[in-house]
Amino acid sequence: xxxxxxxxxxxxxxxxxxxxxxxxxxxxxxxxxxxxxxxxxxxxxxxxxxxxxxxxxxxxxxxxxxxxxxxxxxxxxxxxxxxxxxxxxxxxxxxxxxxxxxxxxxxxxxxxxxxxxxxxxxxxxxxxxxxxxxxxxxxxxxxxxxxxxxxxxxxxxxxxxxxxxxxxxxxxxxxxxxxxxxxxxxxxxxxxxxxxxxxxxxxxxxxxxxxxxxxxxxxxxxxxxxxxxxxxxxxxxxxxxxxxxxxxxxxxxxxxxxxxxxxxxxxxxxxxxxxxxxxxxxxxxxxxxxxxxx
Numbered sequence: 029x030x031x032x033x034x035x036x037x038x039x040x041x042x043x044x045x046x047x048x049x050x051x052x053x054x055x056x057x058x059x060x061x062x063x064x065x066x067x068x069x070x071x072x073x074x075x076x077x078x079x080x081x082x083x084x085x086x087x088x089x090x091x092x093x094x095x096x097x098x099x100x101x102x103x104x105x106x107x108x109x110x111x112x113x114x115x116x117x118x119x120x121x122x123x124x125x126x127x128x129x130x131x132x133x134x135x136x137x138x139x140x141x142x143x144x145x146x147x148x149x150x151x152x153x154x155x156x157x158x159x160x161x162x163x164x165x166x167x168x169x170x171x172x173x174x175x176x177x178x179x180x181x182x183x184x185x186x187x188x189x190x191x192x193x194x195x196x197x198x199x200x201x202x203x204x205x206x207x208x209x210x211x212x213x214x215x216x217x218x219x220x221x222x223x224x225x226x227x228x229x230x231x232x233x234x235x236x237x238x239x240x241x242x243x244x245x246x247x248x249x250x251x252x253x254x255x256x257x258x259x260x261x262x263x264x265x266x267x268x269x270x271x272x273x274x275x276x277x278x279x280x281x282x283x284x285x286x287x288x289x290x291x292x293x294x295x296x297x298x299x300x301x302x303x304x305x306x307x308x309x310x311x312x313x314x315x316x317x318x319x320x321x322x
Contacts, residue, residue, distance in 0.1 A: 030083035067092035076225030098227035124216035143173035
């Protein structure tokens with residue numbers, strides 16, 4: 029069984045715990061070990077969409093990781109926590125005398141591309157250790173900023189000291205950092221009280237199954253909810269190869285594809301509709317196999 033499945037993560041569990049529960053249920057149901065992976069974690073306190081890869085589709089993880097995301101978040105002004113979220117320790121409290129109109133202006137000002145610092149409690153690696161491991165040891169991790177893009181911020185509600193926003197952003201954006209930055213600009217700090225991922229590119233949490241529901245599915249039901257590999261990459265351009273060239277592709281050969289208009293990463297299919305893998309078309313219209321499905 030190869031493909032992806034959309035799962036709505038619960039609050040209060042880790043992404044790894046979710047993957048292990050899914051893997052255990054699939055093994056029990058199909059009586060075989062099937063690889064299960066995720067394409068991007070969600071914080072312990074967060075809920076929402078996770079894309080899990082199954083079987084051979086675990087080879088495609090990297091192509092999902094760079095997709096744009098959409099989140100709905102609730103921030104609370106006037107409090108700062110060490111983790112930037114509701115599970116952290118409150119390290120500072122400040123009075124926040126800000127008008128709704130000014131807060132609106134601040135929030136909208138983040139619709140831009142800029143360098144964002146990850147939270148100290150994050151999974152970023154620093155000399156072989158995770159940042160959160162260093163933070164727990166009382167060491168302030170020396171994190172480097174990363175360029176992120178906030179395409180759109182929609183203000184859903186303001187009921188001071190709380191504000192609720194919907195954020196469409198690039199991969200790698202930390203919403204916890206964004207909420208804190210909004211609080212910093214407001215002059216009183218803020219932390220993320222609630223966080224829910226609603227979209228990953230064109231995939232929506234509305235089409236995802238809650239974990240507890242997935243764990244009750246029988247074999248035939250699981251097969252129905254799994255999106256097959258050939259339909260799991262709608263965000264990539266598609267190349268169809270004539271007979272003979274499909275054999276060359278799966279054997280790692282490079283060749284010209286003058287009929288292709290675009291360059292870059294592409295999903296490659298045979299003329300019978302079989303998914304062959306992922307290739308990269310260079311500026312000379314040469315197709316390079318990158319990830320092959322035999």
